[in-house]
Amino acid sequence: MTATVEFGKDLTGLERLTAEQITAILDVAEPFKEISERQIKKVPALRGKTIVNLFYEPSTRTRVSFEFAEKRLSADTVNISRSGSSLQKGENLVDTARNLEAMRIDMVVIRHQSSGAAEFLAQRIPSNVINAGDGQHEHPTQALLDMLTIRDNLGSLAGRRVCIVGDILHSRVARSNIWGLLKLGAEVAVCGPPTLIPHGVGDLGVRVFKRVEEAIEWAEILNVLRLQLERMHAGYVPSLREYNRVFGISEARLEKAPRDILILHPGPMNRGVEIDSHVADGPHSVILDQVTNGVAVRMAVLYLLAGGSPDRAEAAKQEDRS
Numbered sequence: 354m355t356a357t358v359e360f361g362k363d364l365t366g367l368e369r370l371t372a373e374q375i376t377a378i379l380d381v382a383e384p385f386k387e388i389s390e391r392q393i394k395k396v397p398a399l400r401g402k403t404i405v406n407l408f409y410e411p412s413t414r415t416r417v418s419f420e421f422a423e424k425r426l427s428a429d430t431v432n433i434s435r436s437g438s439s440l441q442k443g444e445n446l447v448d449t450a451r452n453l454e455a456m457r458i459d460m461v462v463i464r465h466q467s468s469g470a471a472e473f474l475a476q477r478i479p480s481n482v483i484n485a486g487d488g489q490h491e492h493p494t495q496a497l498l499d500m501l502t503i504r505d506n507l508g509s510l511a512g513r514r515v516c517i518v519g520d521i522l523h524s525r526v527a528r529s530n531i532w533g534l535l536k537l538g539a540e541v542a543v544c545g546p547p548t549l550i551p552h553g554v555g556d557l558g559v560r561v562f563k564r565v566e567e568a569i570e571w572a573e574i575l576n577v578l579r580l581q582l583e584r585m586h587a588g589y590v591p592s593l594r595e596y597n598r599v600f601g602i603s604e605a606r607l608e609k610a611p612r613d614i615l616i617l618h619p620g621p622m623n624r625g626v627e628i629d630s631h632v633a634d635g636p637h638s639v640i641l642d643q644v645t646n647g648v649a650v651r652m653a654v655l656y657l658l659a660g661g662s663p664d665r666a667e668a669a670k671q672e673d674r675s
């Protein structure tokens with residue numbers, strides 16, 4: 354029942370979305386998956402729309418999958434990164450966006466190192482703004498694709514036990530997952546060194562495990578996060594080797610679990626640090642499925658923010674089909 358769900362101008366995070374809106378995005382992503390399996394991967398849903406992908410931070414998965422999503426919906430797209438643009442000369446975010454709007458754009462997808470940058474921009478320009486990761490705040494499309502991947506494998510998210518393991522403190526992926534999973538009725542836990550668990554996370558209704566063995570005993574799904582060394586300005590862990598010894602997700606640890614555990618990782622992975630290769634490439638890993646789902650989820654978000662109706666998604670994907 355997605356027909357009556359409405360969306361605002363922007364997607365800056367999952368904190369403010371309702372369970373119905375999140376479910377509608379996942380439901381619209383479902384039929385869009387098939388477009389990427391076609392020989393000609395294109396439908397006209399966003400024909401005539403112009404989208405700027407404004408990436409102030411490095412990205413492989415998010416940037417490429419937004420661009421594929423836009424192209425598969427027939428939008429015109431432009432990519433801007435710090436290197437080679439006037440961002441390097443010190444132009445500020447709003448001036449950059451206003452100059453792009455002077456060229457008549459419709460949407461901005463933004464990744465930025467500062468928490469709140471997407472919301473800041475959304476309040477100042479009329480174009481739709483989609484947050485592709487802002488500092489330590491949110492990465493909504495990552496959490497949506499994580500939820501779609503769990504739903505694909507285990508059915509409903511309600512009542513599922515998901516533990517996010519690793520550097521929770523610096524992680525926008527963790528924050529968006531916590532908001533999204535709780536809204537859809539999952540039980541959520543976090544696990545990591547005390548230095549990397551944010552104060553007050555328990556107040557959100559999230560369990561905290563200090564030992565990864567306890568997390569493995571409890572969870573049906575582990576979402577394993579990398580140590581964000583680029584955001585750490587102090588010694589949060591004694592060493593990467595020590596982190597792997599105490600918190601690394603290894604085959605030996607998973608063999609002691611009372612059930613099979615679905616393994617997610619948003620990437621990029623530090624193999625041998627937070628996750629061992631046998632697990633990352635093992636039978637319960639859905640890490641590459643997450644990447645595949647990323648395109649469909651981003652297509653769904655673009656389609657809905659452009660005014661597409663959730664109950665027209667199936668029809669939209671059939672248009673122009675020979």
Ligand code: CP
Pocket residue numbers: 411412413414415416486492495619620621
């Ligand atoms: N998961 C994720 O955001 O990966 P990228 O940094 O490669 O986009």
